[in-house]
Amino acid sequence: xxxxxxxxxxxxxxxxxxxxxxxxxxxxxxxxxxxxxxxxxxxxxxxxxxxxxxxxxxxxxxxxxxxxxxxxxxxxxxxxxxxxxxxxxxxxxxxxxxxxxxxxxxxxxxxxxxxxxxxxxxxxxxxxxxxxxxxxxxxxxxxxxxxxxxxxxxxxxxxxxxxxxxxxxxxxxxxxxxxxxxxxxxxxxxxxxxxxxxxxxxxxxxxxxxxxxxxxxxxxxxxxxxxxxxxxxxxxxxxxxxxxxxxxxxxxxxxxxxxxxxxxxxxxxxxxxxxxxxxxxxxxxxxxxxxxxxxxxxxxxxxxxxxxxxxxxxxxxxxxxxxxxxxxxxxxxxxxxxxxxxxxxxxxxxxxxxxxxxxxxxxxx
Amino acid sequence: xxxxxxxxxxxxxxxxxxxxxxxxxxxxxxxxxxxxxxxxxxxxxxxxxxxxxxxxxxxxxxxxxxxxxxxxxxxxxxxxxxxxxxxxxxxxxxxxxxxxxxxxxxxxxxxxxxxxxxxxxxxxxxxxxxxxxxxxxxxxxxxxxxxxxxxxxxxxxxxxxxxxxxxxxxxxxxxxxxxxxxxxxxxxxxxxxxxxxxxxxxxxxxxxxxxxxxxxxxxxxxxxxxxxxxxxxxxxxxxxxxxxxxxxxxxxxxxxxxxxxxxxxxxxxxxxxxxxxxxxxxxxxxxxxxxxxxxxxxxxxxxxxxxxxxxxxxxxxxxxxxxxxxxxxxxxxxxxxxxxxxxxxxxxxxxxxxxxxxxxxxxxxxxxxxxxxxxxxxxxxxxxxxxxxxxxxxxxxxxxxxxxxxxxxxxxxxxxxxxxxxxxxxxxxxxxxxxxxxxxxxxxxxxxxxxxxxxxxxxxxxxxxxxxxxxxxxxxxxxxxxxxxxxxxxxxxxxxxx
Numbered sequence: 001x002x003x004x005x006x007x008x009x010x011x012x013x014x015x016x017x018x019x020x021x022x023x024x025x026x027x028x029x030x031x032x033x034x035x036x037x038x039x040x041x042x043x044x045x046x047x048x049x050x051x052x053x054x055x056x057x058x059x060x061x062x063x064x065x066x067x068x069x070x071x072x073x074x075x076x077x078x079x080x081x082x083x084x085x086x087x088x089x090x091x092x093x094x095x096x097x098x099x100x101x102x103x104x105x106x107x108x109x110x111x112x113x114x115x116x117x118x119x120x121x122x123x124x125x126x127x128x129x130x131x132x133x134x135x136x137x138x139x140x141x142x143x144x145x146x147x148x149x150x151x152x153x154x155x156x157x158x159x160x161x162x163x164x165x166x167x168x169x170x171x172x173x174x175x176x177x178x179x180x181x182x183x184x185x186x187x188x189x190x191x192x193x194x195x196x197x198x199x200x201x202x203x204x205x206x207x208x209x210x211x212x213x214x215x216x217x218x219x220x221x222x223x224x225x226x227x228x229x230x231x232x233x234x235x236x237x238x239x240x241x242x243x244x245x246x247x248x249x250x251x252x253x254x255x256x257x258x259x260x261x262x263x264x265x266x267x268x269x270x271x272x273x274x275x276x277x278x279x280x281x282x283x284x285x286x287x288x289x290x291x292x293x294x295x296x297x298x299x300x301x302x303x304x305x306x307x308x309x310x311x312x313x314x315x316x317x318x319x320x321x322x323x324x325x326x327x328x329x330x331x332x333x334x335x336x337x338x339x340x341x342x343x344x345x346x347x348x349x350x351x352x353x354x355x356x357x358x359x360x361x362x363x364x365x
Numbered sequence: 366x367x368x369x370x371x372x373x374x375x376x377x378x379x380x381x382x383x384x385x386x387x388x389x390x391x392x393x394x395x396x397x398x399x400x401x402x403x404x405x406x407x408x409x410x411x412x413x414x415x416x417x418x419x420x421x422x423x424x425x426x427x428x429x430x431x432x433x434x435x436x437x438x439x440x441x442x443x444x445x446x447x448x449x450x451x452x453x454x455x456x457x458x459x460x461x462x463x464x465x466x467x468x469x470x471x472x473x474x475x476x477x478x479x480x481x482x483x484x485x486x487x488x489x490x491x492x493x494x495x496x497x498x499x500x501x502x503x504x505x506x507x508x509x510x511x512x513x514x515x516x517x518x519x520x521x522x523x524x525x526x527x528x529x530x531x532x533x534x535x536x537x538x539x540x541x542x543x544x545x546x547x548x549x550x551x552x553x554x555x556x557x558x559x560x561x562x563x564x565x566x567x568x569x570x571x572x573x574x575x576x577x578x579x580x581x582x583x584x585x586x587x588x589x590x591x592x593x594x595x596x597x598x599x600x601x602x603x604x605x606x607x608x609x610x611x612x613x614x615x616x617x618x619x620x621x622x623x624x625x626x627x628x629x630x631x632x633x634x635x636x637x638x639x640x641x642x643x644x645x646x647x648x649x650x651x652x653x654x655x656x657x658x659x660x661x662x663x664x665x666x667x668x669x670x671x672x673x674x675x676x677x678x679x680x681x682x683x684x685x686x687x688x689x690x691x692x693x694x695x696x697x698x699x700x701x702x703x704x705x706x707x708x709x710x711x712x713x714x715x716x717x718x719x720x721x722x723x724x725x726x727x728x729x730x731x732x733x734x735x736x737x738x739x740x741x742x743x744x745x746x747x748x749x750x751x752x753x754x755x756x757x758x759x760x761x762x763x764x765x766x767x768x769x770x771x772x773x774x775x776x777x778x779x780x781x782x783x784x785x786x787x788x789x790x791x792x793x794x795x796x797x798x799x800x801x802x803x804x805x806x807x808x809x810x811x812x813x814x815x816x817x818x819x820x821x822x823x824x825x826x827x828x829x830x831x832x833x834x835x836x837x838x839x840x841x842x843x844x845x846x847x848x849x850x851x852x853x854x855x856x857x858x859x860x861x862x863x
Contacts, residue, residue: 012674013673013674013675014674014675014676015676015687016685019627019675019677019678019685020628020675021627021628021639021677021678022627022628022639023625023627023639023641024627024639024640024641024843026639026640026641026836026843026846027619027622027641027643027834027846028619030846030848215683218683219625219680219683245628315619315620315621317618364850364851
């Protein structure tokens with residue numbers, strides 16, 4: 001009774017759990033235009049994930065794995081289903097998640113048949129793969145309720161069914177490391193622990209071997225996604241959309257959300273998107289996107305692009321942005337290779353390249 | 366008629382046998398702007414208080430228009446044509462602007478509407494954006510200063526003395542103020558003004574007098590001075606390289622996020638404000654008066670309350686907090702060093718040690734029935750030594766200290782609480798150059814020790830000299846962030862205005 005009253009009072013006053021606020025992009029997350037100034041390496045149909053062995057960049061584009069070297073793109077292999085995650089293994093192999101339900105591991109990227117196929121019924125929306133310890137793969141499964149392509153449904157349903165799995169490459173055995181996550185989307189080994197992004201809770205958690213969780217990076221102004229190691233230590237964390245007060249508000253209003261989901265085309269939901277500005281039917285996220293004909297970069301964005309550089313402890317050091325007035329939005333993957341940062345802007349379907357020297361120069365400017 | 370409107374000969378004022386000014390000769394010419402410059406404790410305020418009838422000379426004479434005079438009250442001085450605009454304003458906070466302007470000029474029957482209309486017209490003639498019906502207590506420091514200035518002008522004084530007139534004014538307001546002073550000069554009014562902003566003295570004054578340790582050092586035409594010469598005369602040593610002189614070439618990396626303010630609202634001053642403060646860094650907050658900087662951080666420190674409905678969030682060390690009073694904020698490790706030290710900073714008739722001890726008591730949970738005088742003295746002595754507070758003893762009353770040393774007491778009162786987050790609001794306002802250097806060193810040291818430090822200042826060189834990152838506030842919210850490496854005065858000011 002008391003908690004019901006408190007809940008009512010909080011909702012009425014906009015306090016406690018009903019506080020609808022979002023953190024600002026400041027400090028290490030200070031906005032810039034680095035992702036907008038980055039070189040577009042290529043335009044692809046449906047780029048999803050990146051992987052590198054340190055020499056070659058592999059791109060998961062729809063059902064195909066592409067190889068990018070010296071500006072030439074060649075198809076390495078093609079599957080019958082869309083690839084939802086990709087990673088290179090330390091022994092020279094490559095692993096791909098297909099449609100979020102199956103993981104195939106190849107001894108080399110061009111091997112004719114998979115070394116291992118893992119198709120556990122518990123796997124539903126595998127969205128990221130990363131090498132683990134002792135011949136394992138760490139996989140994040142965003143949701144058991146919705147397939148990978150329906151991530152926005154999972155957000156609107158306030159899904160908390162995300163999992164982190166350890167996949168034994170040799171035996172194909174699947175072992176859950178953590179469950180009950182609000183959309184696990186990206187993992188990376190960090191010492192004895194595993195760093196995992198939890199998108200709907202806007203944070204990154206460290207999951208220890210005993211399964212205990214500790215928030216490493218909390219209260220982010222974005223929806224974090226995949227993680228990859230940085231060459232000089234630390235990590236690159238991507239984010240595919242930014243939080244806004246309007247979406248936070250909608251996420252609190254259950255009846256409204258249910259009706260919106262039932263009656264409105266998902267393209268025009270009040271929800272984060274990977275790209276925006278294509279239709280007048282899109283709900284505006286604020287009143288001041290345009291002033292005197294100029295899109296103001298501080299306006300609340302419907303879609304956004306961000307890559308955050310983290311140190312080894314998970315503290316942000318700097319970030320590369322594509323702001324509300326940019327197009328390189330929906331950044332879902334980033335890897336570092338040969339002194340450059342490569343990122344996928346899923347919104348426009350681009351693979352971007354930003355030399356680290358350029359990033360440093362821009363951050364100093 | 367003599368060219369000299371006001372003169373002091375061999376002026377000496379003793380407080381408890383200690384000279385505040387000693388054998389000072391001072392002459393003010395008719396229609397001149399005369400800057401009075403010196404460190405805190407140099408005797409500037411005492412000299413001007415003698416002129417304004419606030420205190421009387423122990424020995425020496427004062428002449429007004431060649432006639433010997435010794436005003437014993439400000440009213441007597443006003444009758445002699447001398448008005449003073451005080452640094453710590455002398456307005457009645459519960460009265461309106463118009464009532465304050467006409468205070469002392471009441472008629473038998475006062476028509477309030479008439480007073481408001483007259484005040485409105487008068488303030489408009491001065492280009493001052495102050496509402497005559499506003500209660501003075503609710504005005505910001507700059508607006509209070511404007512009312513003080515307007516009151517002096519209204520009294521048609523022949524001599525107007527300004528004590529730190531521009532400390533609280535924005536650049537635009539300063540420009541109005543300078544124009545106003547020049548206009549007064551054209552009308553034949555003589556101006557004495559005290560300022561720690563030496564550039565203002567150089568720009569505005571016809572002549573400059575420098576005092577040091579209560580003694581007259583030099584008086585000369587302003588064109589014969591430059592900044593280095595003034596500073597050297599003031600302190601007896603060259604400080605030009607240590608005060609705002611060097612540009613930052615490195616900044617401290619951000620540590621853990623200590624404070625996050627999200628969509629904070631406190632109508633009408635704070636509008637959806639969001640910012641973060643990190644450990645081991647100095648976060649400078651710049652903005653024009655009315656930008657909502659002070660109010661935002663007062664909400665953080667529990668001094669003001671955010672909006673009742675949807676007032677936003679303050680997150681300290683990752684946990685949302687809402688303080689109704691400052692005590693829990695102090696216990697949570699937040700220290701706020703006020704911009705208005707006289708009103709909010711200390712108990713002026715209490716000793717230095719007791720004031721500092723009060724800071725410690727605020728941190729302790731619950732109340733204390735018995736207080737230890739010995740502990741108070743010990744804590745006081747420790748911090749007086751640490752911050753080099755120049756006092757004759759621990760039991761010296763704070764009111765007897767100079768502005769810079771009073772500010773050090775206010776800072777000590779906060780630092781004794783061992784806070785994680787220290788908010789300095791205008792830390793060097795009304796503080797002499799010597800003390801500014803010491804306070805700046807202290808702020809830098811705190812950041813080096815890993816504390817999260819916020820410096821709110823309206824003085825751009827100070828913000829640029831201290832900050833690792835600079836937040837620019839405008840119309841109640843942070844609109845821009847600069848690294849100290851990329852910031853320039855032009856960029857910051859542009860963000861603050863546009």
